[in-house]
Amino acid sequence: MSFTPVRIGLIGAGRIGASHASVIARRVPEAQLVAVADPRPGVAADLAEPLGARGETSPEAIFAADDVDAVVIAASSTAHAELIVAAADAGKHVFSEKPAGMSLAEIEQGITATAKAGVAFQVGFNRRFAADFRAAHDAIAAGRIGTVRQLRSVTRDPGSGPADPDVVPPWTIFTQTLIHDFDTLNWLNPGARAVDVVATADSLTAPGHPTLLDHANVVIRFDNGAIATAEASFAAAYGYDVRGEVLGSAGMVTAGEGATSSMRLHDASGRLAATAHGDVELMIDAYTAEFAEFAAAILEGRTPSVTGDAARAAFAIAQACIESYQSGTRAKVQG
Amino acid sequence: MSFTPVRIGLIGAGRIGASHASVIARRVPEAQLVAVADPRPGVAADLAEPLGARGETSPEAIFAADDVDAVVIAASSTAHAELIVAAADAGKHVFSEKPAGMSLAEIEQGITATAKAGVAFQVGFNRRFAADFRAAHDAIAAGRIGTVRQLRSVTRDPGSGPADPDVVPPWTIFTQTLIHDFDTLNWLNPGARAVDVVATADSLTAPGHPTLLDHANVVIRFDNGAIATAEASFAAAYGYDVRGEVLGSAGMVTAGEGATSSMRLHDASGRLAATAHGDVELMIDAYTAEFAEFAAAILEGRTPSVTGDAARAAFAIAQACIESYQSGTRAKVQG
Amino acid sequence: MSFTPVRIGLIGAGRIGASHASVIARRVPEAQLVAVADPRPGVAADLAEPLGARGETSPEAIFAADDVDAVVIAASSTAHAELIVAAADAGKHVFSEKPAGMSLAEIEQGITATAKAGVAFQVGFNRRFAADFRAAHDAIAAGRIGTVRQLRSVTRDPGSGPADPDVVPPWTIFTQTLIHDFDTLNWLNPGARAVDVVATADSLTAPGHPTLLDHANVVIRFDNGAIATAEASFAAAYGYDVRGEVLGSAGMVTAGEGATSSMRLHDASGRLAATAHGDVELMIDAYTAEFAEFAAAILEGRTPSVTGDAARAAFAIAQACIESYQSGTRAKVQG
Amino acid sequence: MSFTPVRIGLIGAGRIGASHASVIARRVPEAQLVAVADPRPGVAADLAEPLGARGETSPEAIFAADDVDAVVIAASSTAHAELIVAAADAGKHVFSEKPAGMSLAEIEQGITATAKAGVAFQVGFNRRFAADFRAAHDAIAAGRIGTVRQLRSVTRDPGSGPADPDVVPPWTIFTQTLIHDFDTLNWLNPGARAVDVVATADSLTAPGHPTLLDHANVVIRFDNGAIATAEASFAAAYGYDVRGEVLGSAGMVTAGEGATSSMRLHDASGRLAATAHGDVELMIDAYTAEFAEFAAAILEGRTPSVTGDAARAAFAIAQACIESYQSGTRAKVQG
Incomplete structure (x- = not known):
């Protein structure tokens, strides 16, 4: 491609994380999967390596990585809000699976943090x-x-x-x-x-x-x-x-x-x-299209079509x- | 046919009454439309005569008619309960459009009256x-x-x-x-x-x-x-x-x-x-089938498949x- | 009804004849089934009587009957043409199951005979x-x-x-x-x-x-x-x-x-x-509609919508x- | 990805060629579009460059390219057979749009040439x-x-x-x-x-x-x-x-x-x-799947599921x- 794909770090290698990893790596040319993090030993690497990415055992490794432009959060729901804030604070664009928090206050924190960091914030309303x-x-x-x-x-x-x-x-x-x-x-x-x-x-x-x-x-x-x-x-x-x-x-x-x-x-x-x-x-085609939108929004420097406001509402x-x-x-x- | 059709008197020649008249007269061989009653001058006759039946201007004429075995009530909803009771008291089987009354008490009266008279009582739940x-x-x-x-x-x-x-x-x-x-x-x-x-x-x-x-x-x-x-x-x-x-x-x-x-x-x-x-x-086929059921229940001396209990519930x-x-x-x- | 139904004599009490008998007797108010003919002893009567009609053992009894206005032919295909001509010659309107003959010449004979007799001629193209x-x-x-x-x-x-x-x-x-x-x-x-x-x-x-x-x-x-x-x-x-x-x-x-x-x-x-x-x-609704058309054409003195020409073509x-x-x-x- | 994608040279930048270029470049991770050839000046480059590939003006440039493993032929139908043979002779795997030739003899030449060269030969029966x-x-x-x-x-x-x-x-x-x-x-x-x-x-x-x-x-x-x-x-x-x-x-x-x-x-x-x-x-998903099959067959060293025999038949x-x-x-x- 003549563009530089958005480099993605994925947090969470569970069932839906594994699906997202494959979709991002194989079906979204505007995105490149570079790393997957999961606390369970070897799980992230087993998922990531066949897809040309590396495994990590902590989200922090993703946040610290220079070759990661954007983070996709597919960890357990209770961790979403904290990870969104941490990712934004690290200057990464953020895609979070729903819900974007376990309370309106948590979701608000994510909205504030991503706005302050000036990063894109998209929520996984794939429908x-x-x-x-x-x-x-x-x-x-x-x-x-x-x-x-x-x-x-x-x-x-x-x-x-x-x-x-x-x-x-x-x-x-x-x-x-x-x-x-x-x-x-x-x-x-x-x-x-x-x-x-x-x-x-x-x-x-x-x-x-x-x-x-x-x-x-x-x-x-x-x-x-x-x-x-x-x-x-x-x-x-x-x-x-x-x-x-x-x-x-x-x-x-x-x-x-x-x-x-x-x-x-x-x-x-x-x-x-x-x-x-x-x-x-x-929903595989919808998953593909939501990550394509996320990458396109970042590449074009615009707000994604599904934002934190939708998550809050x-x-x-x-x-x-x-x-x-x-x-x-x-x-x-x-x- | 080798059976004697159930002779029907219809009360109400409005839009749905007109449809019921035609369905009974033309599509249900087990039933015969013999009379239609409507208070508006000439309306019942205009509907009934082309269908081989006579027009009346009062329900009482239907209730009093010796050649009427069963009454189909398609009058205004507020009159249903009273007509059901009157029909039952006259010894006629009763089919009433829904609702069978404007209160649970009214519906109860219809159930009681038809039970006491030993006549069939079916309600127009055509679905x-x-x-x-x-x-x-x-x-x-x-x-x-x-x-x-x-x-x-x-x-x-x-x-x-x-x-x-x-x-x-x-x-x-x-x-x-x-x-x-x-x-x-x-x-x-x-x-x-x-x-x-x-x-x-x-x-x-x-x-x-x-x-x-x-x-x-x-x-x-x-x-x-x-x-x-x-x-x-x-x-x-x-x-x-x-x-x-x-x-x-x-x-x-x-x-x-x-x-x-x-x-x-x-x-x-x-x-x-x-x-x-x-x-x-x-719903024309459903209307046909509900009147066929009404006639069949009467001919067979059994309870129709949709009773006053359903109306009450x-x-x-x-x-x-x-x-x-x-x-x-x-x-x-x-x- | 305010009209006199067309009185039908049915020839053939096989599978499709039995269906036609029931359809005519029960679903077409403009028609009345008066007789069924079948050479097998008792078969026609067994079919006809519960439907309020009489059984005959020969088509000739149908053709000769004063109370038969129209004949429906559901006999074996090889007999269709001959029966059409005989019915027309007896002055009966004719509905024949397809084919209206086993050759173009046979079909032509039916067209000619019904035209000469001035009777309606409809063929069973129910579709x-x-x-x-x-x-x-x-x-x-x-x-x-x-x-x-x-x-x-x-x-x-x-x-x-x-x-x-x-x-x-x-x-x-x-x-x-x-x-x-x-x-x-x-x-x-x-x-x-x-x-x-x-x-x-x-x-x-x-x-x-x-x-x-x-x-x-x-x-x-x-x-x-x-x-x-x-x-x-x-x-x-x-x-x-x-x-x-x-x-x-x-x-x-x-x-x-x-x-x-x-x-x-x-x-x-x-x-x-x-x-x-x-x-x-x-096809039950189509059968009903084709007999309704046959009866209506006769009552209205017009040509049925499916004629011998369609059969020939x-x-x-x-x-x-x-x-x-x-x-x-x-x-x-x-x- | 952990594999080396099959490097594709596409011949023909017409309507379907343009679609294939995009599909290969964007939707088939096992394949990489490296070059597109079209005789019309600039047409191939205009298509190829946004997709990260280069434009060429002759098929020969594709056949001679060391960085092309496989050729996709979407030129005019009359040229298919000759291009198939030339590609095979150059040692390239071949995917040809249908028909694989304008005569059985032409198709046979393609089958023979690809078999002799030991390259994969797939035909575009996308259905x-x-x-x-x-x-x-x-x-x-x-x-x-x-x-x-x-x-x-x-x-x-x-x-x-x-x-x-x-x-x-x-x-x-x-x-x-x-x-x-x-x-x-x-x-x-x-x-x-x-x-x-x-x-x-x-x-x-x-x-x-x-x-x-x-x-x-x-x-x-x-x-x-x-x-x-x-x-x-x-x-x-x-x-x-x-x-x-x-x-x-x-x-x-x-x-x-x-x-x-x-x-x-x-x-x-x-x-x-x-x-x-x-x-x-x-058919976009079918196009994607057929190129995925072509790439997979090459990577796995096996015969594609749609071969020259199917083209001939x-x-x-x-x-x-x-x-x-x-x-x-x-x-x-x-x-």
Whole structure:
């Protein structure tokens, strides 16, 4: 290429970190994976070396590296905020997986630190980069459905739940899963702000383990009058399912299709479409596009299309869901 | 035919009454339309005579007629309960459009009166007779998706609202429209009972006319843990839209497809499916099947598959929605 | 009804005759089934009586009956032509299952006899009455796809073939099955005439029994330049499959969808649509509509929308297919 | 990466060459675009330099370059064969766009030259690398549909034809377009060989310019009894359309879906899916996968999955189509 790729240091070599490493190294020419950090001995190197990068055992090694322009944070969620600040303080551009913090205050710290350092800050709301959701957004933004009035966003995961339900961090369904839907709903209702929510959730796969909320339906009111529903399940036997629907005064857009391709097998039992069973399988092109955006924004010296403000706005809804779930009634979304 | 058809008297020659008259007269061989009553001079006769039936101007003429075995009530909703009781008292089998009353007490009166008279009592929950919803139900009942956990039911009407929004009876969206969804959700979650609801609704097409709630999202909790969402809009520019979705522990069923046929027109703008724009257009086969069931139940001397109990259970949810909307928080569904 | 229904005598109580009897008796208010004839003792009566009609053992009893206005012929194909002429000579309106004869000369006799008798003559090209094909036709007729250039019509039957392949009449695939496709292609290419064909066919389920051609692909050239393909199989394990596709200068229409409803079952194996496995299951609404048209044409004293000319035009293509198959090369369609 | 990418020299900077350059440079990490050759001054450099490669004005410069391991030929079709041989003689691995020659003899020369040189030889049958077609193939290969009996492959291009129809090389529809379908049909009917064909084609967009055949329907018989249809049009107003369908004794697979994403826009006119309007738009992932296969085969020292034999087998069908078109009757496919 005639440009110098953005040199990326990745923090976290878990399942999604491994996927991101491969995507960055192999599918985003504007980016170059140079290092991966993971505290587990050898894990980072095993991932990084076949991809032409080096392994490190601490984030600090990434922050200190002269050959790292930008950091991608795929560590555990509780560490995100601290890593964002540290990366910004080291002068690195920052891409963080969602959530960008475990509280609004934490997210605010990341926004402040990256702004002060003058670095790019992008959050991993990958659904914005999926072709179908993007087409839905563009149709809405172009006025094709008129004024937005009623929305739905769904995330379902095929996992049947953890072996030990009590190890799942509380509120995971709101802060880790539905946060994608909250951002999607904010994004598909351009210019509107969430006002309040009412959250209904339960532990249906492991009754008696109330911190493992595995099914949730959230209703959100927006300041333009629109009413949205967000739904999540951690136990969708049929696959990984991400869908959206927006009704406006002039029409509706829908997005999301679990089928892995247009192939259909017709036999005596009927017509069968294979469905995606993992997030990486379903979203690989969206992951690619979000890292391409991150690299392009850095190369062009501009703000990425998904910023800390989006992270804050989505987290504010998740925060209100926790309150609503605890109180049993409607809760305001912090402005 | 070798059987004697059930002789039907229809009360109400409005839009849906006219459709029911034609369906009964032309599409249900087990039934014979013999009379139509409507208070507006000539309206009943104009509808009835081309269909081989006679016009009347009062329900009493129907109740008194020796050649009427069964009454179909398609009058205004506020009159339903009284007409059900009067029909039962006259010894006629009763089919009533939904709702079967404007309160649980009214519905109870109908249940009691028809039970006492020993006549059949069926309520117009036509979605149970639509081929796709029925197939969904049968798959659930057969255990194909395991334990029901998360449901959705949607009703959208293309009407852009009345010329005068203040003439719409309050709570129409709950008691007239979403009541179909409430029954559908009850039916698709076999054996479960709704526990409580939280209703979010607004007047989006006519802001400032708060009695015209034209968009609503309701979340219902069931006693088996399942969480359901019911959504309605009175302003779906793209057509009449009725859909359902049920997630269970082993899979999901979906039903509802607005396309009027499998024909697709492909041109420079893309691939286009025509969508249904009216309830009759979308549901004509379901209307036919519900009247066939009514006639068959009478001929066979058995209880129809949709009874007053279903009407009561669905209305109890609508009632709770009104309370929830008024209080702004969750409301219990009366057992 | 305020009209006198057309009184129908049905000839043939086989599989399709039984379906037609039920459709006429139960689903077409403008028609009344009064008699069914079948030479097998008791068969006609067993079918007719529960439908309120009488059984006869000979077509002549139908032709002689004063209470029969119109005859529906669902006897074996080889008898069609003779029965059409006899019915016309008896002054009865005639609906005949396809083919309307086993040769162009036979079909011509039916056209002549019915014209001379001044009775209606309709042929059972039911695909013209299926909602999706009709919508395709209407879009073409309205100019939505411009000039027709390339067409496809498919018929597949789930049967795995007869126990004894040698009892299947020769050329069945052309004269009984693909004749539907030939008519469909004529109809979807309005105003054009088939010029020549080249037929490729084989006995794939019963190799060595060459008279049982069970798979065929036919290419037809029309006088407007359009090129069409017709395909048939007698061994579609996945169901009864009827599809059409027309490319024009401005777009394309497609029709045909084997799914029995919009219900989809999603489980670990993917997303499954149930498919129709029988012609009656798939085409019941089309059968109903074709008999409604027959009755309406008689009541209105007009020509039915599918006439003997259509039968002749479709058979001419089937005839050319036989020639093409025998010669191994292209054969002209008789004008 | 921990491997040394295959260094690619591209010959031809036309429309598809430009697409291939970008795909190789940006989407295939196992490959590195090092040079592009095009005789038009500056054209190759303008394409190559932003992609980090150099421009050349002659293929010879590519063949002579020490830093080129493999050549991708996207020059005009008539030059393919000569370039393949020259590349092989220079010891370069060869990827050639289809057709691999303008005659079976030419293709044979390429096969011989590459075999003698011991270099990889892959032909641009990209449909084999499209996810849906590959899934169809895999289902067939796994026996999911039993014995293959009836096939269809379609290619439609939205182009309304050239300004001057007489500049289109004769037989383009067979040797350039349908050759994709012929290969697809060979591949989806594993182990079978085409026996004979009958081709019907016409100049419908430019009547009177008989060398511009812009619509064609071809029927192919295979030695396992299967009958296939291949259809092409150069004037599909609705988009770029590539579809396949295979009926077997136990079921059917279908592949191909022109919609650009799962987004659907529902408005008063119905439900609209955007369709792809260009080959690059529709097939970009397939192009990526075919070059990934080429690079992988070279790196692993193995034969690519699509070889010169496939090119010869597909061209033999195209050749027979020309004969069939000229003679008006069936033509044998050369073994």
